[in-house]
Amino acid sequence: MSLLKISNVWKSYGDVQILEQLNLEVEQGEFVSMVGASGCGKTTLLKMILGSEQVSKGKILLEDNPIPPEPNEARGIVFQKYSVFPHLTVLQNVMIADEFSASSFLGRTFGKQKRLIIEKATDFIQAVGLAHALNKYPHQLSGGMQQRLAIAQALMKSPKILLLDEPFGALDPGIRKDMHQLIRKIWKENKLTIFMVTHDIQEGFELGSRLWVFDKPRQDPQAPTAYGAQITYDLPLTNKVQQEAGHAIAEKYTRKVVNI
Amino acid sequence: MKKLMNLEPSRSLKGFLAIMPFILILMLYWTASNDRLAENPYDKLLPSFTQISDAVERMAFTEDKRSGKYLFWDDTSASLYRICIGIGISAALGLILGMLSGLLPLVRSGFSPLITIVSLIPPMAVLPILFISFGLGELAKVMLIIIGTAPVIIRDVQSHVRQLPSEILIKAQTLGASTWLVAIRVVLPQIMPRLISAMRLSLGTAWLFLIAAEAIAAQEGLGYRIFLVRRYMSMDVILPYVIWITTLAFAMDFSLRKLSELCFPWYHHQEAGK
Numbered sequence A: 001m002s003l004l005k006i007s008n009v010w011k012s013y014g015d016v017q018i019l020e021q022l023n024l025e026v027e028q029g030e031f032v033s034m035v036g037a038s039g040c041g042k043t044t045l046l047k048m049i050l051g052s053e054q055v056s057k058g059k060i061l062l063e064d065n066p067i068p069p070e071p072n073e074a075r076g077i078v079f080q081k082y083s084v085f086p087h088l089t090v091l092q093n094v095m096i097a098d099e100f101s102a103s104s105f106l107g108r109t110f111g112k113q114k115r116l117i118i119e120k121a122t123d124f125i126q127a128v129g130l131a132h133a134l135n136k137y138p139h140q141l142s143g144g145m146q147q148r149l150a151i152a153q154a155l156m157k158s159p160k161i162l163l164l165d166e167p168f169g170a171l172d173p174g175i176r177k178d179m180h181q182l183i184r185k186i187w188k189e190n191k192l193t194i195f196m197v198t199h200d201i202q203e204g205f206e207l208g209s210r211l212w213v214f215d216k217p218r219q220d221p222q223a224p225t226a227y228g229a230q231i232t233y234d235l236p237l238t239n240k241v242q243q244e245a246g247h248a249i250a251e252k253y254t255r256k257v258v259n260i
Numbered sequence B: 001m002k003k004l005m006n007l008e009p010s011r012s013l014k015g016f017l018a019i020m021p022f023i024l025i026l027m028l029y030w031t032a033s034n035d036r037l038a039e040n041p042y043d044k045l046l047p048s049f050t051q052i053s054d055a056v057e058r059m060a061f062t063e064d065k066r067s068g069k070y071l072f073w074d075d076t077s078a079s080l081y082r083i084c085i086g087i088g089i090s091a092a093l094g095l096i097l098g099m100l101s102g103l104l105p106l107v108r109s110g111f112s113p114l115i116t117i118v119s120l121i122p123p124m125a126v127l128p129i130l131f132i133s134f135g136l137g138e139l140a141k142v143m144l145i146i147i148g149t150a151p152v153i154i155r156d157v158q159s160h161v162r163q164l165p166s167e168i169l170i171k172a173q174t175l176g177a178s179t180w181l182v183a184i185r186v187v188l189p190q191i192m193p194r195l196i197s198a199m200r201l202s203l204g205t206a207w208l209f210l211i212a213a214e215a216i217a218a219q220e221g222l223g224y225r226i227f228l229v230r231r232y233m234s235m236d237v238i239l240p241y242v243i244w245i246t247t248l249a250f251a252m253d254f255s256l257r258k259l260s261e262l263c264f265p266w267y268h269h270q271e272a273g274k
Helices: A042-050 A090-102 A111-127 A143-156 A173-190 A201-207 A240-258 B011-039 B049-060 B071-103 B105-120 B123-134 B138-163 B166-174 B179-216 B222-232 B235-263 B265-273
Strands: A004-013 A016-026 A031-036 A057-062 A075-078 A161-165 A193-197 A210-215 A230-236
Touching: A004 A042, A016 A042, A016 A230, A031 A042, A031 A201, A042 A075, A042 A161, A042 A193, A075 A143, A075 B166, A090 A111, A090 A143, A090 B179, A111 A143, A143 A173, A143 B166, A173 A201, B049 B071, B049 B235, B071 B105, B071 B138, B071 B179, B071 B222, B071 B235, B105 B138, B123 B138, B123 B179, B138 B179, B166 B179, B179 B222, B179 B235, B179 B265, B222 B235, B235 B265
Parallel strands: A031 A193, A031 A210, A075 A161, A161 A193
Antiparallel strands: A004 A016, A004 A057, A210 A230
16 A cells, blocks of 8 residues: 555646646655646645645545545645745744644644644754754744744644755755755654755756656647646656766756756 | 845944934924924923923822823723723634635625725714714714724635645545535644734724723723823823834734734744745
């Protein structure tokens, strides 16, 4: 049984076909990087897995059950921005995840229960390297630190799937490298299944254990929106040889599609 | 020499420039008043500062012969009571209805067109209806303030809820929040500073409707007094009353701003950083 099964999924907005005939299976513990030209539907697929968008046709199964049609705890998300709550400090931002489930009326905890949540939250904050900023508000943090915070938040719920929507797109190259290390460490330590949308094909290769390349195999010049994108390459990246073979394809692909 | 648009006044110059217009107006008034009084000592249009302070003494610090009350303070407390209840209820309505319709598409569909239409009714036009249905007592005046300010606050809160990034609301759901928890722990704290600024903006409107209602039917109140003494052309009473109303309005605005800065420091830092 695979963790996530995408069977014959199509997605369109009115007449505009975005994605077509996607058939994919993802096992527990995989790290899938999704690359492709902008507007090709990779974020749409991510949102369908998240539950904030619905499929037009076909099915997405999470552990053999239809995936819930709205966001919930099973799937964590880190967006490019606006991923953290501006009115809470770093510690509160991470604590709130467990406070939601601990207190369904007030959403706040007290006494011993609160101390336990603080401990757990502090551990995750330490893991992402924000221990020095516990009591700061997000607007006092740099972009990279905000993304670290968003990751710590998502980890609190130990989601079956962690979705990353261009999480490092707004960061400086140096900070990006640090974040790559962090996310790889977190992926291995927590045995997560990660889907990451990225514009940076290099990033896709470095991080993922599997790479999906989105492209339109069919084109109608008279009606450019008539056909949607498919996953044209599904590359495993688990060893060096595959990595290098992938790079060759990627370079060809980069010249062809991404830099237009 | 820098360009004019790049010249910033120093701290002391800033203070001086701020006070200057007030001093100029006072001096202008003083000369004009002196001139008129020199010509006709019984002129009522521009009373001298002594006449004004006599009037204040009479209204605020001497018992009224007929009722045995200090009229100025009675007027003040009556007006403040009405405006605080009015604005308070408007803010509560604005918060609850604005959040409901901003957050829940089901409520929004049913409620939004109604509130848009209601907010376009000129409140003064329904004042007679209020007097007929609620009598001439406190309720009608408070209702006028509510009708005048609540729709604006509701729409303001609603639009601010809708402007919250959808990422924030989705994120909260992935952390396990129900609709209720999203409302009270994510939306409410983020909307509170905006509610306060909406209240500050509608204070001017609230005073307008309060004074209008008091002018038409009341036994006490700042607006009532101004319109009452107008019959005797008592500028020496009207002027200090107007200054007092302005001071009260300023004090309410100022304390709301300070309250907001005290309770929601993150909001004000964020705004300052933009």
